[in-house]
Structure formats: C-alpha cells, structure tokens
Amino acid sequence: QVQLVQSGAEVKKPGASVKVSCKASGYTFTGYYMHWVRQAPGQGLEWMGWINPNSGGTNYAQKFQGRVTMTRDTSISTAYMELSRLRSDDTAVYYCARDNCTNGVCYVVYWGQGTLVTVSS
Amino acid sequence: SYVLTQPPSVSVAPGKTARITCGGNNIGSKSVHWYQQKPGQAPVLVIYYDSDRPSGIPERFSGSNSGNTATLTISRVEAGDEADYYCQVWDSSKVVFGGGTKLTVL
Numbered sequence: 361q362v363q364l365v366q367s368g369a370e371v372k373k374p375g376a377s378v379k380v381s382c383k384a385s386g387y388t389f390t391g392y393y394m395h396w397v398r399q400a401p402g403q404g405l406e407w408m409g410w411i412n413p414n415s416g417g418t419n420y421a422q423k424f425q426g427r428v429t430m431t432r433d434t435s436i437s438t439a440y441m442e443l444s445r446l447r448s449d450d451t452a453v454y455y456c457a458r459d460n461c462t463n464g465v466c467y468v469v470y471w472g473q474g475t476l477v478t479v480s481s
Numbered sequence: 482s483y484v485l486t487q488p489p490s491v492s493v494a495p496g497k498t499a500r501i502t503c504g505g506n507n508i509g510s511k512s513v514h515w516y517q518q519k520p521g522q523a524p525v526l527v528i529y530y531d532s533d534r535p536s537g538i539p540e541r542f543s544g545s546n547s548g549n550t551a552t553l554t555i556s557r558v559e560a561g562d563e564a565d566y567y568c569q570v571w572d573s574s575k576v577v578f579g580g581g582t583k584l585t586v587l
Contacts, residue, residue: 395576397576397578404565404567404578404579404580404581405516405518405524405567405578405581406578407575407576407577407578410576419574419575421575422482455523455524460529462530464571465511465512465530465571466571466576467512467514467526467529467530467569467571468514468516468524468526468569468576469526469535471523471524471525472523473523474523
C-alpha cells in the first residue's frame with residue numbers, strides 16, 4: 361500500500377531554514393508528482409508547490425517563490441521541501457501528498473502524516 | 482489566480498442532509514475534488530472528478546458541479562461526519578484549495 365512517511369517535528373528560529381523529508385513506498389516514486397501543502401494552526405490548507413520526481417521539475421505557488429526549494433532523491437524514493445528565511449507565520453504542519461492525474465487534471469490521493477514546524481525566537 | 486469560495490460553517494442535525502458549496506468563476510468547466518479533515522489528522526479524499534467516490538467512502542457522500550458552484554452533499558448525516566471540508570481544483574498546473582467549511586453536527 362502507498363505510504364508517505366515524513367521527518368519529525370522541527371523548531372527553528374526566525375531567519376533560519378528548514379528541510380522536511382518525505383519517504384515514499386508502495387508505488388513507483390517517479391510515476392507521480394509530489395505536492396507540499398501546509399496548514400497553519402486553526403487555518404485552512406495552503407498549497408506550496410509540486411515536484412516531478414522523474415525530471416526534477418518544479419512548480420511553486422507564487423507566494424513561496426524564492427523561499428522554497430523542492431528536491432528529490434530517486435535512489436531512496438524521498439522528496440524534500442526546504443523553506444528558507446523562516447518567519448513566525450511559517451509555523452504550520454507541512455504535508456507531502458502524492459497526486460493522481462488523468463487528462464491533465466490532478467488531485468491529491470495520499471498524504472503524509474504531517475510535520476510540525478515551529479518558528480520561534 | 483483562481484479563487485474558490487466556501488462558507489466558513491454549515492450546521493446540520495443528525496439524519497438530515499448537509500450541503501457544502503464551493504464557488505468559483507465558471508467552476509462547472511473544471512473538475513472539483515473534495516477532502517474531509519478531522520482534528521489532528523491529514524485530509525482524506527471523499528469526492529474526485531466532481532462526483533466520483535474513492536473506495537471506502539460511503540454512498541452518503543456525493544458531489545455535483547455546474548455553472549459557478551460545486552456542491553458536496555452528505556445525506557443522512559452522522560456525528561462522525563463532523564469535520565472540515567475543502568474543495569480543490571487544478572488550475573494552470575497548480576492546486577487551488579477553497580478556504581474550508583466546518584461542518585457541525587448538532
């Protein structure tokens with residue numbers, strides 16, 4: 361069965377960077393895009409971007425352009441999301457999520473367990 | 482960028498029907514997907530491509546999409562349906578979520 365297992369909770373200071381990992385299993389890692397979605401406390405879901413694990417190509421939400429970098433290591437079926445210049449309002453649960461696409465239309469099927477990133481001085 | 486608008490909250494009595502709307506410009510021309518999220522848990526897909534149900538999702542969950550509004554309908558609502566619900570579309574190769582609707586079962 362498909363599983364996405366994320367790295368553990370992080371506490372960072374403002375201005376620092378955080379890198380969250382997402383190890384995939386149960387399917388062909390390079391066959392599906394991996395998305396990153398975050399959720400601040402008490403708030404809704406916010407899409408950050410995707411990475412094509414096959415090519416390494418990325419597409420980021422405009423809000424995060426210049427601050428987010430998504431990468432992957434196909435040898436270990438793991439995707440990464442790094443967010444730099446952290447601010448207190450980056451405190452959130454960060455999810456990786458695998459999509460399914462048909463005829464160019466995509467939706468998220470499988471979600472990781474989430475990684476809490478706390479930004480505090 | 483494309484915007485999806487959901488009501489912040491919907492309340493319904495057990496056994497009744499809940500309808501959660503998702504508004505967007507000509508959303509009927511797009512495929513809409515719905516997620517359920519309970520406190521402390523990751524979201525779960527409940528409807529995809531407007532009205533398809535993943536395996537394991539009860540038939541009480543259904544969806545429709547036309548014009549400027551997509552609707553998630555939950556029939557015979559149970560206490561366990563209390564959760565946040567999000568609509569989602571794919572627009573210009575990006576994922577767009579609605580703001581979410583909190584469903585309260587009275």
